[in-house]
Amino acid sequence: MKSILVIGGGLVGAACAFRLQQAGIRTTLIDPGNKRRAASYGNAGHIGAEQVSPWSTWGNVLRAPAASFAVGGPLDFRWSDAALVLPWVSRFLGACDAKTVARGRAALSSLLHDTMSAWQLLARDVSAPDLVLPHGHVTAWTSARAAERGRQSAERTNWGATTWRDLNAEELARYAAIMKRPPREGILFSGTGQVRDPQGARDAILGAFAAIGGETVSGKVTRIDANGALTLESGTVPRADAVLIAAGAWSGALMRQLGQVAPLISERGYHVQSPQHDWPEDLPTTVFEQHFVVFSRFSSGLRATSCIEFGSPDAPGDARKWRLLERRIADLGVRFSSTPDRWVGSRPTLPDYVPAIGRLKRAPNVLYAFGHAHLGLTMCAATAEIVAALATERGSTIDIAAFAIERFG
Numbered sequence: 001m002k003s004i005l006v007i008g009g010g011l012v013g014a015a016c017a018f019r020l021q022q023a024g025i026r027t028t029l030i031d032p033g034n035k036r037r038a039a040s041y042g043n044a045g046h047i048g049a050e051q052v053s054p055w056s057t058w059g060n061v062l063r064a065p066a067a068s069f070a071v072g073g074p075l076d077f078r079w080s081d082a083a084l085v086l087p088w089v090s091r092f093l094g095a096c097d098a099k100t101v102a103r104g105r106a107a108l109s110s111l112l113h114d115t116m117s118a119w120q121l122l123a124r125d126v127s128a129p130d131l132v133l134p135h136g137h138v139t140a141w142t143s144a145r146a147a148e149r150g151r152q153s154a155e156r157t158n159w160g161a162t163t164w165r166d167l168n169a170e171e172l173a174r175y176a177a178i179m180k181r182p183p184r185e186g187i188l189f190s191g192t193g194q195v196r197d198p199q200g201a202r203d204a205i206l207g208a209f210a211a212i213g214g215e216t217v218s219g220k221v222t223r224i225d226a227n228g229a230l231t232l233e234s235g236t237v238p239r240a241d242a243v244l245i246a247a248g249a250w251s252g253a254l255m256r257q258l259g260q261v262a263p264l265i266s267e268r269g270y271h272v273q274s275p276q277h278d279w280p281e282d283l284p285t286t287v288f289e290q291h292f293v294v295f296s297r298f299s300s301g302l303r304a305t306s307c308i309e310f311g312s313p314d315a316p317g318d319a320r321k322w323r324l325l326e327r328r329i330a331d332l333g334v335r336f337s338s339t340p341d342r343w344v345g346s347r348p349t350l351p352d353y354v355p356a357i358g359r360l361k362r363a364p365n366v367l368y369a370f371g372h373a374h375l376g377l378t379m380c381a382a383t384a385e386i387v388a389a390l391a392t393e394r395g396s397t398i399d400i401a402a403f404a405i406e407r408f409g
């Protein structure tokens, strides 16, 4: 393969484009260019190497009612998008059986095992070695009862290659200095980290891609055929030897044109971000589990993220979700702007919570990398290594059979 067109310039598409161009393949990245539309713009920036267990489990099904938005939780469905959501839920329930979960855990574990080092290598190769902060992350609880339940659950959970320990008094005191309702207890993970800024990371990768001769075209792909020939909304017909579909939550529609089922749903997440805050630079990403809110300090400000809202990736944001987040921040007493930046974006999620990475059997010059759900930032660097290995026919260092999209028929 001498040339390739990459559809989608989120973190997954950008990292793949960089590695493909670096491998000597003439690479053109196609993206409409609206940065904020991508999930890669507004995520929590957490390199979640600990999340080896798929979310599709009966335990999560049983916990769903207590987490629902109707009772103050983060979980919601856009009922106006029921035609999209219900078939996906049916497949999700099918993926909760023990065998599928075990397969998913093995697949995620293989991708997450070296994800921190894959990110550090990518950061070095795009000349931004300090992009990755390997300082772990914290899960914290503000009541003794929640802490007891949370710790018991942490003890039972498989966290892959990462480890955790209790926060000490000095570490807890750092929270007491910046919030009115600080955690009583918390645990600090090692082997995880965060990026300095998600959009900053994407810009650094795209900048390095351009610097080594990669081309970016502004446009939206409207048609793809079985030979991988593309048509853009503008009518332009770019040509290359191969195509990579990496269009996040929008990838399913392109796969459908190729006759391939790719049951993606958009798990919409929300953030608010404040330029004014007291969060120190070295205080890691912190999950306030009972409050369903994650704080991440970036170079662009303090960001609070929450919510899982199943629906269309193109629907407008629901103002009630931002208000919920703002109430949580006020409850915790974290200094924040009264007019924060509000954002909604789409996690691209397959029913078994395992991404789709591979070469399409029915159209072998089409590669694909999408469906990274809650872990697209975490797994983009490792995914790009696999895609470059596939494109150059080098063979991947991990077994990628479990990521084949054909598992959905």
Ligand SMILES: Cc1cc2nc3c(=O)[nH]c(=O)nc-3n(C[C@H](O)[C@H](O)[C@H](O)COP(=O)(O)OP(=O)(O)OC[C@H]3O[C@@H](n4cnc5c(N)ncnc54)[C@H](O)[C@@H]3O)c2cc1C
Residues within 6 Å of the ligand: 007, 008, 009, 010, 011, 012, 013, 014, 030, 031, 032, 033, 034, 037, 038, 039, 040, 041, 042, 043, 044, 045, 046, 047, 048, 219, 220, 221, 222, 246, 247, 248, 249, 250, 251, 267, 268, 269, 270, 271, 305, 306, 344, 345, 346, 347, 348, 369, 370, 371, 372, 373, 374, 375, 376, 377, 378, 379
């Ligand atoms: C609130 C929230 C918090 C999150 N926190 C984390 C976290 O802490 N850690 C983590 O690992 N993950 C996190 N995620 C998930 C992560 O953001 C996503 O998995 C990841 O960004 C997906 O990247 P992507 O490149 O596949 O898709 P996207 O970033 O969505 O990019 C897809 C791109 O494709 C373009 N596109 C779409 N259709 C077309 C077309 N037809 N032609 C051309 N281009 C097209 C889009 O415009 C977009 O630019 C979070 C997500 C949310 C919403």
